[in-house]
Amino acid sequence: MAAVVAAPAVPAESELDRSGTEEDPREAVSEEEGCPQQQAGAPSSASHNRLAKLPLARIKALMKADPDVTLASQDSVFAIAKATELFVETIAKDALVYAQQGKRKTLQRKDLDNAIDAIDEFAFLEGTLD
C-alpha cells in the first residue's frame, strides 16, 4: 500500500515544490500548498498552481460525462475542484460527530451513512454510495 505515493502527480512536475505538506497541521484550509496536479505546460510558474489538490483533468473528465455539458471554462473546473475539496472536508467532519457519539476514534462507513441520512444537504447522496 505504501507504494501509493502521497501525490498522484507525475515526476515530470519535479520542479514544483512539494514541501512535505502532508504532516503539517494546519488551521486554514488549503491555500498555497499541496501538489498542483495537471495544469498544462508552463513549468516555470510553479507557485501559481498550488490552489487545488484534486487533479483538474480528472474533474474535467467527470464534468464531461454529463451529456448536457458542452464546454466548461478552466475557472469553472477549478471552482468545482475546490468545492469538492470543501465538500469532502464537510462530510468528514459531519460523519466524525457520529463516530464520537459511538465513542470511537475511527470513522466508519456507518458514520457516513448516518450523516447522509440526517443532513439535508447530503440528501443527493442517498442511494448513490452502494
Added chain:
Amino acid sequence: MAERPEDLNLPNAVITRIIKEALPDGVNVSKEARSAISRAASVFVLYATSCANNFAMKGKRKTLNAGDVLSAMEEMEFQRFVPLLKDSLEAYKKGQKGKKEASEQKRKEKDKKTDSEDNDKSREEENEEEEERMEEEETKEGENEEEEAEN
C-alpha cells in the same frame, strides 16, 4: 481509460489527505469510509456540474463558467462554500494570468532567436510534452487505483 462516470474516481491519496487535514489528530478513517467519501465526492462533482449547467443554459450560454458553479453551490445549499470559493478563484485567476503572460513572453523570446521552422518544431515538442504528461498522469493514477483495489 475510464469510459463511464462510475469509473472516474478521484485519487485516493488526495482524498485521504483532505480528510486527514479536516479531522483532528488521532482520528482514523476506515478504508470503507474513505472509499465511500471518495465516491461521494465524484457524485458531488456530477451533481454540482449538472446544477451549474442549468444556470449556464438559463443564461443561454454553452460554456459553464465559475459564476454558474457559485450559483449551483447556493442552489445545493452549500452557500457557506461561496466566500471561500470566491477567494480561491481570485487567486487562481491571477495565477493563470501570470502563467499566460509568462508563456507568451517565452514565445516572443523564441521568435526573436530562432526562425519560423524551429519555432514550429519547439511548439510541437511543447505540446507533445504536455500531452505525454497528462497521459502519464492518467495511467499512473489508474495503476495506483488498481493497486488499491487489490488491497
